[in-house]
Amino acid sequence: MTASFEGVAKLGFGAMRLPLTDPDDVTAVDIEQVKAMVDEFIAKGGTYVDTAFVYHNGHSEVALREALVARYPREAYTLATKCLAWACESKEEAQACLPTSLERLGVDYIDYYLLHNLGGKRTAKFDEYDMWNYVAKAKADGLIRHVGFSMHDGPEELERILVAHPEVDFVQLQVNYLDWDDPVTQAARNMEVAAAHGVPVIIMEPVRGGRLANLPERGAEVLRAADAQASQASWAYRFCLDLPNVLTVLAGASTLEQMQDNMATFQAHTALTEADRAAIDGAIAALRAVDLIPCTNCGYCVKDCPEGVKIPETMSLLNLEKTTEDRDFVKGLYSWQTAEGPASKCIQCGTCEAMCPQSIGIIDNLAEAVEHYEN
Numbered sequence: 280m281t282a283s284f285e286g287v288a289k290l291g292f293g294a295m296r297l298p299l300t301d302p303d304d305v306t307a308v309d310i311e312q313v314k315a316m317v318d319e320f321i322a323k324g325g326t327y328v329d330t331a332f333v334y335h336n337g338h339s340e341v342a343l344r345e346a347l348v349a350r351y352p353r354e355a356y357t358l359a360t361k362c363l364a365w366a367c368e369s370k371e372e373a374q375a376c377l378p379t380s381l382e383r384l385g386v387d388y389i390d391y392y393l394l395h396n397l398g399g400k401r402t403a404k405f406d407e408y409d410m411w412n413y414v415a416k417a418k419a420d421g422l423i424r425h426v427g428f429s430m431h432d433g434p435e436e437l438e439r440i441l442v443a444h445p446e447v448d449f450v451q452l453q454v455n456y457l458d459w460d461d462p463v464t465q466a467a468r469n470m471e472v473a474a475a476h477g478v479p480v481i482i483m484e485p486v487r488g489g490r491l492a493n494l495p496e497r498g499a500e501v502l503r504a505a506d507a508q509a510s511q512a513s514w515a516y517r518f519c520l521d522l523p524n525v526l527t528v529l530a531g532a533s534t535l536e537q538m539q540d541n542m543a544t545f546q547a548h549t550a551l552t553e554a555d556r557a558a559i560d561g562a563i564a565a566l567r568a569v570d571l572i573p574c575t576n577c578g579y580c581v582k583d584c585p586e587g588v589k590i591p592e593t594m595s596l597l598n599l600e601k602t603t604e605d606r607d608f609v610k611g612l613y614s615w616q617t618a619e620g621p622a623s624k625c626i627q628c629g630t631c632e633a634m635c636p637q638s639i640g641i642i643d644n645l646a647e648a649v650e651h652y653e654n
Contacts, residue, residue, distance in 0.1 A: 284425075284449075284479065284526055287357060290516065290545035291327035292320050292538075293483070293529035294339045305335050308342040316538040317346045321355060323542035327527045329481075330384075331361035331395060332376045340383035348385045358384060359481075361395035361429065365404035373408040377417060391481075392423040393451060397440060398432030400619055411444060425449060429483065431616070433576075434468040441476045449526055451481040455491060456518040456559050457566065457602070458484075462576035463595035470522065479526040482519045486531070488612075490603045491515040498566040505558035512537075513544040518559060521551050569601045572644060573637045580631035580641060589620040590631055590641060593648045606651060613652040622648040 298316075301307040320328075328347060330339045340360060347356060360380045364373035380389065392414060394405050405411065417423045428444075429451035430437060441447070450473050458464040473480050486492050492512035494502070502514050512530075519528045530545075532538040551559075574594035581590050596616065600609040613621075622645040631641045 287527050288324050288326045288545070289520055289525070289527055289548075290325060290541065291329055291359075291481070291527040291529045292316075292325055293531035294328060294330040294343060295334045296489075296531050296533045297335060297339060297342060298533050306338040308335055308338050310342055310345055312535055313342050313346040314350070315535045316532055317343075317350070319535065319538045319542055321351060323546055325542065325545070326355070327357050327359065327391075327481075327529075329359040329391075329483075329529050331363070331393075332380055333363055333366070337379075337383060340380055344383060344385040353386070357390035358386060359391035359393065360384065360389055361393040362410070363395045364408050364410050365396070365401035367404075367408070370408040373404075373410060374413050377414075377422065381422065388422050388424060390424045391449070392417070392426055394426075394428040397428050397430040398436050402436070402440065415446065427451060427481070429481075431464075433463070433465050434472045437469050437472045441472065441478060445476070447478060449479050449481055451483050453484040454480070454482045454519055454522070455485050455487045455515055456563060457487055457491060461595065462574065463591050465576075470524065474524045479524055480522075481526050482522070482528045485519040485528050486512050486515045487603075488608060489531070490605055490608060493605075494562070495566065495602075495604045497568065498562045501561040501565050502558055505554065505561075510540050510544075512540060514555075514559060514562070516541065516544050517548060517551055517555070520545075520548050566602045571598045571601055572639060574598070574639060575637065577636060579634040579636065582634065583630045584620075585628065585630070586624040586626055587620040588622060588624050588631075588645065589617040590645070592616050593622050593645060594639070594641075596652070597644060597648055600651065610652045613648070621653060622646070623653050 298309040298312045299307045300309045328343060330343055362373060362376040367373040394410055414423060414426045418426055425448040427447050427449035431453050452469050453464060454466040454470065458466040460467055470480060494511055499511060502511060516528060516530060530541040532541055572594045574591055576591045596609050596613050600606050625645045627642050635641060
């Protein structure tokens with residue numbers, strides 16, 4: 280690995296869910312509060328700021344130009360943004376993302392540019408649009424300092440991409456204590472694959488979209504008993520900050536108070552003790568102390584499914600709802616994680632149930648998913 284990552288603080292600022300002046304308008308970013316959040320972040324030692332072409336329908340990048348770029352010297356921060364080529368209608372549209380992002384942000388170069396959300400059929404679009412060669416040339420031309428990609432997929436797909444593209448400088452992965460040993464997300468195995476290739480990791484979703492900052496009481500009481508003063512979010516960040524081969528952990532913030540808590544965690548961070556790890560394990564056990572679907576993601580159910588239903592992913596999402604007690608949050612994940620094979624495509628042929636080693640009532644669970652997430 281030849282890339283230099285000097286100057287990157289271990290806790291980053293994720294700008295996907297910025298504060299709004301109008302909660303019904305994702306483009307109505309509260310610039311004054313974002314300025315205060317940026318000031319807190321920089322003052323407390325933060326450097327890495329993460330956005331994307333699509334966040335807040337493009338207004339996240341615009342807001343950062345005003346709140347960060349226009350107010351701080353370029354060497355005071357590093358900027359990351361992303362291109363969702365698979366969501367573009369053409370090669371030209373996908374390759375226009377970078378110059379548009381540069382203009383929105385008001386900078387001459389992007390420190391960390393990501394091909395965003397690879398995995399499944401989405402990966403092929405980046406090849407079809409020649410995005411790998413495009414970003415390599417942009418890097419050679421000085422428009423990008425480091426090239427990487429993000430994905431919400433398993434270790435086999437990560438291995439395949441890293442073998443095909445050993446030139447990448449970093450990878451961004453979903454990692455948190457709830458997903459660490461999840462049979463579908465497989466965060467621990469993904470971390471192992473990245474380390475084996477010598478590729479550092481930027482961690483996204485350390486608080487699982489905010490769910491680990493707002494736990495059901497059965498999980499919250501375990502952490503509260505271990506440390507009555509620590510926020511639930513701080514436990515999630517500390518878990519990730521302790522992991523090896525991590526470039527930075529993206530801490531999302533929607534309010535100044537959240538940013539203050541994030542940076543207090545960052546500044547006070549010390550290695551987890553055995554007692555700390557026991558508390559996290561206890562919280563995980565409490566969260567999972569419900570009647571979960573015993574899916575192990577063996578994949579047998581999908582091999583002969585005539586409709587290509589995303590069965591393991593759907594089982595995992597049903598379990599996530601049971602664990603977090605937050606249907607609306609899971610419904611948002613379901614909308615894109617199963618887009619290529621929603622539960623409603625099930626024709627109840629029974630092939631999956633005949634193949635399932637766990638004897639799961641898959642058809643009934645898929646019907647429940649339709650009721651919960653598609654209606």
